[in-house]
Amino acid sequence: MTALKDLLLRQIRAQGPITVAEYMTQCLLHPQHGYYTTRDPLGTRGDFTTAPEISQMFGEMLGLLVAQVWADQGRPTPFTLAELGPGRGTLMADALRATARVPGFHEAMRLHLIEASPTLRKLQSALLSDHAPEFHDTPDTLPEQPLFVLANEFFDALPIRQFMRKGTGWAERMVGHDSDDLCFGLSPAAPLAQLAHRLDDTQEDQMVEICPAFAPILSALSARIMAHGGFALVVDYGDWRSRGDTLQALHKHRFDDPLAHPGAADLTAHVDFEALAHAAAPLRATKLTPQGVLLERLGITARAQALAAGLTDATLQSHVAAHRRLTHPQEMGQLFKTMAFYPPTADAPPGFDE
Secondary structure, three states, X not given: OOHHHHHHHHHHHHHOOEEHHHHHHHHHHOOOOOHHXXXXXXXXXXXXXXXXXXXXXXHHHHHHHHHHHHHHOOOOOOEEEEEEOOOOOHHHHHHHHHOOXXXXXXXXXXXXXXXXXXXXXXXXXXXOHHHOXXXXXXXXXXXXXOEEEEEEOOHHHOOOEEEEEEOOEEEEEEEEEXXXXXXXXXXXOEOOXXXXXXXXXXXXXXXXXXXXXXXXXXXXHHHHHHHHOEEEEEEEEEEOOOXXXXXXXXXXXXXXXXXXXXXXXXXXXXXXXXXXXXXXXXXXXXXXXXXXXXXXHHOHHHHHHHHHOOOOHHHHHHHHHHHHHHHOOOOHHHHEEEEEEEOOOOOOOOOOOO
């Protein structure tokens, strides 16, 4: 039994079941026992690997996209370059290396990172020390100036609430206990105004997920971009609309029971991009675009060929496999989706359809 599981069982016995959102929050961000607050979760020693850790090409393509949007919007100076949930800082380091020769970009840039994990902040500070990053717990403390945002696998880790349809009402999925084990249960069903529109496309006992954190985060970003210019790019797994139970746990690179190892496993859920688009209004949203399609449009194959010219044997094979993993429909290319948000007065970012 993990230390956090023991604490949760005691809390639930004393106070009753908790929501899935509260369970996720405790598991990921508990000050002493939370998954993100106590470890580096990435790589072979962690529980999962993200696109920036697979190849430098991912961060390079996104960095050059940001630089192009910055140029298209008149090269504002100064501007905020922000990343939500930067991991080890790998994506941003690759993006900044790729943009080093873009005239005026680094001189105008002020780097800001939204990161809740003290462990990851230390890694990001060390890797990005040349760019003097400033850290924030939430986006609402970002400067009031043009804002260009990257968010790769950030929104999937935000706590969700889950509701099961019962007639014209919704029963919330809760975390309770059965003796010394955590278990799922349901609250009494009741009408829910924010899910009234889902009565049209769901049936009895189907599940819908909502993420309460979307609204304040997107509102803070949207306010700055509407007032000063910029854009936000989201890369994550999910789809246009939430359907079914997508809560999942990863433990030592394997799928796990979400209730089995609280605090020791990563918890995520698929992103509802429709909800993101609504939360970002009045910013415009691009069409939802598969990661592989966007990377190909941005020129990743040409970059891959250039890098391959100096490689041989196992190193070349690894490079080819990384390109495939990022772009191929049967790998990350289709599973991960991308969407950009931008001012109504600006053109859609390169690589996207309006």
